[in-house]
Amino acid sequence: MKFAKVLQQTLVEEDIPEEWVEAAIKYKSLKKCITKVVRELKFLGLEQNTLKFLLEDPNSEDGTKKIIEVDQHETLPNNPIIAEYTLTKSNDKSKPILPYLKITLNYDDDEYTDDHIHEVGLQLKHKIEMLLNNDDFADDDHEEPNTEQQVIEIKEEGDKLILSPQTTHSIPSRLGSPEPFELNNSKSLDKTITETKEPVPKQSKTNEIVIMLNSDTKFFQMLNKELESLDDLKSKEESNLISQVDSISHSVKSLSSPNVSLKKTDLYKWRELFKIYLDSEVYFKYNQTNSSASERNAEQIKKNLQEFVNRVTKSGITDQFKKKKSLAVFNQFISMNYHLLKVLQFQSINTEAFRKILKKFDKQTSLNVKNRFPKLINDDHVFFSGASLAQSICYIMQTSVLTLIPQLDDYTCPICTSVAFKPIKLSCGHVFCVRCLVKLKQQDKSNCPICRHENAVVKADSTNLDLKSMALMKTYFPLEVKEKLKERDKERYDEVVGKEKCIIM
Template sequence: MKFAKVFEQTLVEDEIPDDWIEAAIQYKALKKCIARVVEELNLLGLEQNTLKVLLDHVEVNQDETTASNPVVAQYVLKKTKDSKVIPSLKIVVDYNAELTDDYINTSIQVLRSNLEQIVHGFSDNDMKDEDSEDDENNSIEENVLISKTSVQQLPSTAGSSGKKYQISIRLNSDTKFFSMLNQELNNLDKFKKQEEDKMIQEIQNVAETLHELSRNESVKKSDIYTWRELFRLFLDNEIYFKYNDSTYQASEKSLTLVKNNLNKYNEIVTKSRILDQFKNKKSLRAFTKFLHVNEYLLKVLQFQSINTTAFRKILKKFDKQTSLNVKSRLPKLISDDHVFFTGKSLSQSICYIIQTSLLQIVPQLEDYTCPICLEIAFKPIKLECGHLFCVRCLVKMKHEDKFDCPICRYEKAVSLADGSNLDMETMQMMQRMFPKEVKQKLRDRDQERYSEVFGGNKCVMM
C-alpha cells in the first residue's frame, strides 16, 4: 500500500483529533510538488539519469571547476536568516570541451541546447554574482518554470576559444516544495508547543493537589501511602524509558512498547483495586488527571511518529525521482529549528517534568533508606560527601573506629560529622511523608537500646 494511504489510515486508526490532522504534513500536496519538479527538470533536459550522472560522477570544487569537466552540476541548499531553505541548481558549461562517452556527450549536447536560451538571454551587464542577496527575496509565480536565473562567465581554459559559464537556476517548483515543507514544520512546532503546554498545566494541577494532601494531617497516613504505591508501580513499569531514564534518547522505548506498558499499568491498578484505598475524593480526581496526561502524551507521540515518518518518506521520494540528494543534507540544515523533524521525543520533556515536579512530592522509601541498617534514615546525618545515614548507624561506625564513608571512602567523613550535619529539613519531611516507617524506626531504636542495657534478659512477672 502506498504511504499516502497508510498515512491517512493511521491518523484515523489512532483516533487523531480533527484539529491535529489539520496540522499534519500535507503529504499528497508535497507529492504533487515533486512531480512538478521532475517536469521542469525534464523540460531543461535534466532527466533523472542525466542529472544523476552530472551530480554523482563529477567532483565539484566549490571555488573552481577543472577544465576536464565539460559540464558540472551541483544542487545547493542555502539557509536564510529566517530559517528558510533556498535551493538552486548550479551548472558549469564549457562550450569548448567534448567527451568520448556517447551517452554523456549526447546528454550534454541536449542540456547545452536547452540552456542556450538562458545563456544568451542575458547580456554581459545582466550577469550576476552567485551570492546575490536577491536570491533570498525573489518572489515566486505559480506558472513560471524558472523563478530566477543568474549567469556568470568564467575564465576559459588556456588555448581555448570557447566560453565557460556558471549558471545558477532556481526552479519555481523546488522552491515551492521547500517553502511548503518549511511551513509544515512550523505548523507542527506550534502544535507541539501548544500540546506540551496543556500537559504541563495538567501535571501542575496534579502537583498542587498532592502538595495539599501531603500537608493535610487527616490524609497523610492513608492517601499518601496509596499515591506512593501508584508511583512505585509507575516507575517499575518503565513506561517510556529503560530504567525510567529520560535523559538518554537511546533508552527511549518504541511507541508499541510505550502503549503496551501504559495498558499494563492501567490493568495492574484496576485489578489491585488500589484506588479504593483513597479516602479523599481529590486524590481520585488527581490520579484520573495523571492517567489522562499519560494517555494524552501517548496520543501526541503517535501523531509525532507518523509525521516524522512522513517527512522522511517525502524526502526519500524527492531524491528517488530527482537524484538531487536532499534526504541526508536537509536534516542537518534544519535540525536545530524543528523538533518534529529530528524525531526528538516529546516524552523526554514531559517525563522530566513528571519526575521533578510530581513524583518527588511523594518520595519513595528507598531514596531515604540508610545503606547500613536498610531502614529509613531517620535523624539523617549528611556527610561531607553527600551520603546520608541514620544517626544510630553513624554512632556505631565511630565506636568501631570506622571513620571513612562506607559508600565512597571519603576520608574522615564519619569522624568529622557532628550535630551540625543533622539534616533537619529532611527529618521533618520524613516525619510528614513516612509516619509509619519513622514510628517503627523509633520503636526499633528503643528496643536496641534496651537490649544494649539489659541484654537479652526480660523481666518476668511471677
C-alpha cells in the same frame, strides 16, 4: 503496505484529532510534486541516470562516487557538463526556500575516458549550447566573453512546460551578489531545447546557466509550511500538557498534605501510586529524563503505560482512597499520560513521513536533498529538531508532581534498610541512621561502608546530623519513623536487660 496508506491508517486507528490531521505532512500531495519535478527534469533532458553522472564524480580515486564541489569563482569540472543543485534560505523566515539547478559547461577539454559519460555529457552540452546561443538570449554588447551566466525558469502553460528567460526569484550570482537575475525576453524556448541541430561553435571557455524549476519550489514551500503548522501544534499541545501537570500538582499537594491526620489524607496512597509509576519507567529509564537516548519509542510507551494501569488496578490502591477527589485526580493523571502518548505517536509518524518523503525525492530525482534540507531548516522548526516533548513534560512532571511526595527509597539507611531517622551525613556525603553508625564504631569500623572513605565514621559527631532531612522524615514518613523509634527502644532494652526473661520469685 505503502507508507501513504500506513500514515492514513495510523491517523485513523490512533484516533488522532481532526485539527492534528490537518497539520500533518501531506505525503500524497508531496509525492505528486515529486512526480512533477521528475517531469520537468525530463523536459530538460535530465533523466535520473543522467543527473547521477552530472552530480557525482564516477572517477574518484577510491572507486566511490562523490559529489563534485564546484567552486563559484573558478569552475573546472571533470565532465563536459556539470550540474549543481542548491537550496538557499533567506534570514527572513517569511521568504520561501529557493532551490535552483546550475549547469556549468566546460569548453577546455573534450577528452574523456568514460565513453558513456562522454556521450551523455556531449548530448546535454549540445542542447544547452543551442539554448545559450538562441537569439532570445543573445546580447549584442557581449562578444566572446570568458564566462557567462544566465537564468531561465520552467513554467507551466496549460498542460505544457515552457522555458522562460525571465524570473523574479532572487538567487545568489556566481560571484555571490544577492541581486536577482532578470532577463527581459519572455519568448518560449521549449522548441529550442528539443530541436536537434549541429553543434554550435564555442563561444567561451566556461558557460553557466541557472535553471529555476517550478515544482521543486512548490515542494519545499509546501513541506516548510507543513512543518510550521506542526511547530504551532507542538507548542500548543506542550502548553496544554504543562497546564494539566500544574493542575494535577496543585490537587495532589492538597490531597496528600502531611499536615493533617493520617485518617484524612491520601499521602501514603499517592506515594504508592507514584512509586509504581516510577518503577514502570513509562517514558524513560528511571532518572534519565535528560537523555534522549534513553527515551522509549511510542509502542514501548504504550505498553509500559498499560502495564502501569494494570498494576494499579491489581493493587486496589484507588479503591482505598479516603477522598473521592483523589480518584478523579488520578483519572486526570492517566488521561494526561495517554494524551502525551498520542502527541508522541503523532510526532513519530510525521517524523517518519518527513524522512521518507525526502528519501523519495532523492530516489526519483538524484538531487541529494535528504541531508541538506533538514540542516537548512533545523533552526527554524522545533517539531523535529527541538527538545523532545516527552523530555520536557516528564521533567516538569517529575519536578512538580512526583517529588511532591518523597519516596522512602531516597531516605533509607543502606545498612538497616529502614528509614534513616536521625540521619548522619558523613564527610563523603553518604547518609546513615545514627543507630547503625554507633554500631559501626562499636565494631571499630572507621571507614565509610559505601565508598571506604577513610575515618569518615570516626570523625562523625553531632554536627553531622542532617536536621533538614530529619524534619522531612518526621513529616512525610510518620509511620516509618514511629516504627524506627520502636525498634531503637527495643534494641536499647535488649542491650541493657539482655534477651533472658526477668523472673520474679
